[in-house]
Amino acid sequence: MAADRPVKARPPRGGRAPRSARRAATGRALRPWLLLAPALTVLAVLLFWPLARVVLLSFQDYGLRQINTGESNYTGLDNYRDILGDSFLWKTVLPNTVFFAGACVGLTLVVGTLVALLLQRLGRVWRVICSTVIMMAWAMPAVTGTYVWIWIFDPLDGVVSGGLDGLGLIEPRETNWFTDRWSFYAIATLNVVHHGFPFVAITLYAALLTIPRELPEAAVCDGAGPWQRFWLITVPTIRPAFAVVTILSIIWDFKVFAQIYLMPGGAGANEDVLNLGVWSYIQSFSRNEYGTGSAIAVLLTLLLLAITVVYVRALSREKDEP
């Protein structure tokens, strides 16, 4: 305030703005913030404060005793040092998280795009039927869906092993797909893709509707085949929608939890299949080491931020080029 005074005392040369006008300008500048205030307050309470708490927790050795007494117990970077120095992170948890998310995002996008193209070509009745079925997959809660997939792949009573047994391909009494890292994640991938593709399909279908009809027609006249029409017309037009569903899929698939945790062996008994989300949960809630769990959660967040930033920058650069 004190620093302001001399400026105020000596109005700028040619300063035609009297006090009332300046106040109006301030008011105009403030107004959007006033309107945003309720939403920002909610965000601060629901998002920023918990985020800050997790970061604070991640610098502490925080167990049940601290929860009960409310004391703090700062230990600096110890949690991060432990986690980053643990070969388990680099050999198991991180590869599981990254490759699983990569596979899920890729497959979700491919399946979602194909279904969106299908919806575009279908007649009205079939479109309604198909989109209803898709919506049902989407509406299924992750927990229920996971139990259904577990049942489908149950080695003794599941439909898949029943079918393969009928064909004489496997011996159900000697089969268990949940103990092996690859087959475990194959089932989890099916589950996540099945649950995630409807959102992609519906969003992209909506985007497809915005393509003016003349474009593909003109392309047909020019002799473009379906493959060329897809890559040269469809993809560039709906690129923004692609960007959105890709980023959202990345975020969702990196932090998959229930679909792993609920699978047989996924809650910690099978170390080979842990991902960052489940590892963080086990450290916090099964071992009562909330500090370590929070540090893992922070690392997961940073990883996601990094990927998203790189992706968004790559996209904007691409957009500037042509």
Add this chain to the structure above:
Amino acid sequence: MRQSFRGRASRTALRRLATGAAVLSLGLVTACGGDDGDDGASGGPTLEVWIMEGTNPDAGPYVAELQAAFTERTGATLEVQFIQWADAHDRFTTAMAGGELPDVAEIGTTWAPEFGAAGALTDLAEQIEADGLGDDLVPGLYEAAQVDGAVYGMPWYAGIRSLMYRSDIFAEHDLQPPTTWQELREVARQLRVSEPDMIPFPVSGGSEYGLYPFVWGAGGEIAEQTGDGQWRSAINAPEAVEGIEFYTSLATEDGLSVAAAETWLETDQLESFQNGDSAMVINGNWTVNTLIADDPAWADRIGVVPVPGQDGGFSPSFVGGSLLGEFGSDEPELAWELISMMTTGEHAAAWAEQSGYFPGQQSLLEEVQQEADPLVAPFAQAMLEAGASLPVTDRYGAIQGEQVVQGMLQSILSGDRSAQEAADEAAAAMDETFGG
């Protein structure tokens, strides 16, 4: 505990917000119902108690009677809330963070050292001694509540696992229930031949309690306390490994189990027994009631024997059960009154009978054994003669949370590791937790 109470109340709101929010942001919030322990309308003090849902299949009448008796005796109101075993541990943790713990609650035996070390539970040693109850408590259960001289809970009820078998199928093929480990293997082998569609003896990778009798039965220990009070794992010592080897070899060498069981939990194993797929399982006495409640014909189909010892006798089995703990109540006398009402005498006996568990009072347990019910007495005998407890330290709770033993079992059963390799890894993981 009581001095810290004022400070606790003032911090409560902030801490509730903070931790609730922290939990939320991990995206892992489990159901945490809000409840405010208001005083009852009647004007007298109100005591809040948490009981696990499902132990007693029809707990309504018991609770009504308990509430009436408690009000009559003390003039206070008793508020009972049922919570789910599955998320009970998280409920307690979040309630601790929010300062919303009940006055008295049922806790699993393995949680006593954990919550005790956190300072959430009140030491009941004085009250137990003053009432002269100490000598009449079931040892395995009482031990589980004792940490460094403090007693963090009063034994309420307990159960034990024994070997359950299909008596109808045994009779059909003229088989006798096993009395040694070798007989267990032999009987299972014969079942594999005579009942090829059944699983003779599922070895469940997700159930640590099926393994422990074999570790203890071979003379091994899970962990031992050294002179300075530190715990060290003993799961990779020769005796323990011998037990692990025997138990897992039933699956890996003799093919008496199925691959699916590598990831089975105890509940999956019970389900396979109930569906008629399995011929023998190690399961708890409480499941007998569940089976018979579903289909009374089970009474003629099940037989029970204590888990056989290596060369006769019994293999020790884990006495699992519940304690009643006091969470720093501001009405400690009322809380103890309630605890002693529920854990001794008629209310304790009624609860045990209705739930299919055993009372935590030795004298009541002996009465049960003398009734000589063929589906109850073998369990009671196992509990009196071969009851064992897990390492009593809060660190073992963390080891269980991490599922170290299940991980060891699964890696042996799936063929990734030999028993010794897997046990060495498990021991290293345990020692890391014990040391920290």
